[in-house]
Amino acid sequence: MRLVATTSLVACVAACAAADPSPSLLRSDGGSSVATAGGSSQAAGSSSSTVTGSSSGATGGSGPSTTGGAGGNVDSFPPWQPFDAAGPGTELLDRNGWMPHATVRLEGDRPWEGKQGYPPPDAVDGDPETFWETGMHQDTYGQRLDQWFMVDLRFPQKFSRLVLDSSTCHPVDSNHADGVTLTNPTNNYPREFKVEVSSNGKDFTAVVPAGKGTSDVTDVSFAEQTAQYVRISILKVVDFPTTWVICELRLYR
Numbered sequence: 001m002r003l004v005a006t007t008s009l010v011a012c013v014a015a016c017a018a019a020d021p022s023p024s025l026l027r028s029d030g031g032s033s034v035a036t037a038g039g040s041s042q043a044a045g046s047s048s049s050t051v052t053g054s055s056s057g058a059t060g061g062s063g064p065s066t067t068g069g070a071g072g073n074v075d076s077f078p079p080w081q082p083f084d085a086a087g088p089g090t091e092l093l094d095r096n097g098w099m100p101h102a103t104v105r106l107e108g109d110r111p112w113e114g115k116q117g118y119p120p121p122d123a124v125d126g127d128p129e130t131f132w133e134t135g136m137h138q139d140t141y142g143q144r145l146d147q148w149f150m151v152d153l154r155f156p157q158k159f160s161r162l163v164l165d166s167s168t169c170h171p172v173d174s175n176h177a178d179g180v181t182l183t184n185p186t187n188n189y190p191r192e193f194k195v196e197v198s199s200n201g202k203d204f205t206a207v208v209p210a211g212k213g214t215s216d217v218t219d220v221s222f223a224e225q226t227a228q229y230v231r232i233s234i235l236k237v238v239d240f241p242t243t244w245v246i247c248e249l250r251l252y253r
Contacts, residue, residue: 089161128168143238167216192236197227
């Protein structure tokens with residue numbers, strides 16, 4: 001009798017295996033786990049989750065990690081570079097909001113900071129054809145020891161290089177427009193000058209105590225400064241018809 005029961009049980013197990021080739025394994029919590037091809041397992045009787053056999057999730061259950069590239073190599077980002085990776089003196093400062101000023105001359109009660117029609121803002125407007133020119137009303141001056149040009153950057157900024165460009169613009173009377181002595185159309189750059197900086201517009205420190213210009217583009221570098229004001233002053237007299245012209249003033253960090 002026991003032999004018959006055993007034989008019947010074996011036949012039943014064989015029939016079940018033929019009908020469902022994926023064997024069910026009994027779990028300790030009362031459910032069953034069904035093995036699948038590829039090494040993954042799916043729990044039955046609860047929320048299903050699939051665990052791959054080829055790549056594992058992040059340890060600690062915070063979520064699966066993502067790998068990319070051939071061979072499972074982790075994707076990498078380009079190396080981080082600081083803002084000054086190109087080197088000091090190469091980052092052009094934004095001139096928006098700058099307030100330039102120049103030596104004030106009085107004609108009666110009216111102050112002039114440059115020749116009529118060529119005010120200081122024209123030296124920082126981003127237009128290479130407009131310019132500031134030293135002088136007053138219709139008078140054009142040469143370069144004098146009391147001449148200076150200053151820019152208020154509106155708030156403290158870092159910079160280490162100053163460029164005064166007088167190569168892209170030319171005084172209007174250089175073409176006999178008024179029948180007066182011609183202003184030189186070129187070479188209107190400062191021959192000798194100093195560069196000073198300040199945080200309050202009153203107390204200045206010289207960062208270039210004695211600079212020399214040799215062409216229509218004056219390019220000078222110095223130790224990095226943090227300041228709100230920068231001022232350039234003439235140190236050598238140059239007579240008219242040479243004058244002082246700034247087409248564009250640029251500062252670099």
